[in-house]
Amino acid sequence: MDDELLRRDMERIAAQKNERMPTPMSFSGSAAVFAVLVKQSDDVALYVANVGDCRGVLCQDGDAIDLTIDHKANNPSEKARVEAAGGFVHNGRLDGILAVSRAFGDFAHKSGGHLIATPEVTWHTVSAADEFLLLASDGLFDVLSSQQAVNFIRRKLRNHGDVQLAAQELVLKAQEYVSHDNISAIVVCFNQVAS
Template identity: 45%
Template structure:
């Protein structure tokens, strides 16, 4: 557990950065718990993948307490790209020591998205026509960082109000259309180059220009960061199959009602999927609901070791088990 004294030292070390712990009451840190649910929907094949790590300190040293990592990967053109990214999350996203530093995490995540994209280009088992959107949510103490490439969405509930933590990267979005057209691409009937319904994704190397060239289809994520307050209740992360038929505010209302009734984030995720199915969504469906427990509830006070961001053999074994649940 990080002591109040150590928090002050961390604040002094990062005083010149936007995200710091300068005046954080350690008793106000959120206690993290999550639930998820996925369904094939009306599709013939399931191409979604996701991962939940409620306690990132079990896998990485030198991260604030609490820390957590979540990802949703919505595949297209086959399941290979999404499955590869999930199976290699540890190597692609968690091995860089910068990921545990609030002032360096954005740089780390941008590098990770680029590395993951290049890894797909070099992986013989992944077709060049297979790709995946990717949304990563990282909690470091009170700092929430969301990196997104594609049309998955993260929505924060603050006092019952929905706050979008990501933008849907559709080719029809004005800023995305402008970027695409300036790089030589076009939008036809809502599809990038008449083929793809998203303008940012990992993989899809049959649509990208050679490495080193700016491409209309990019893996560059957009990143949003904020400091959680006591008014922040939970985070919803979902693939576009949810958001095609449910608005951000409607999702927040449904989850709020569920948590008041049974306080079970997994049941809330299941309820969101079932509601999207009832409303006629045609896509695969994946939802993660992350709750920030009230500060007066019991928290894990197990001391954490500090040191370099390395993963022990035992933690790696547990991590692999988590991937294949």
């Protein structure tokens, strides 16, 4: 599998969505994160891609490792990209409005390439040290750090071993902290998929 192939697929999806929109003045947008596991001879390769501020976090021997970078306008590399495209960042917001610098939709900000839907793709060879992957929306990470989320999931998996329930409990925990954004979480345990 090629990370360029994943990039092209995500760009194609964004273009198809653009074609179906009744008006170019849509002010709605969305971030996304996804993962693909590929069996390669004796190894399993993990590809993770994101657009926006959804995040992919690997738990490796209890440590949280961010596999994605949040595409926020206040991120120095994203700010430089936006400014090179003729846009601006004011108060940490793209064109003074959006917190994210990459997203699906938000067509009013797509002119000139200020806001793009091009994903960043990373890959990792799954090892015995890798416990699980967390894919989650920014509503979770607005109130919990990656390490706090990993610690919570590890504790729940030790208690009951139910991956889906652990993800649901993580969402409920984030809601207790009154996140003001949507909260979604998926947990993939590698000992269930690596063989």
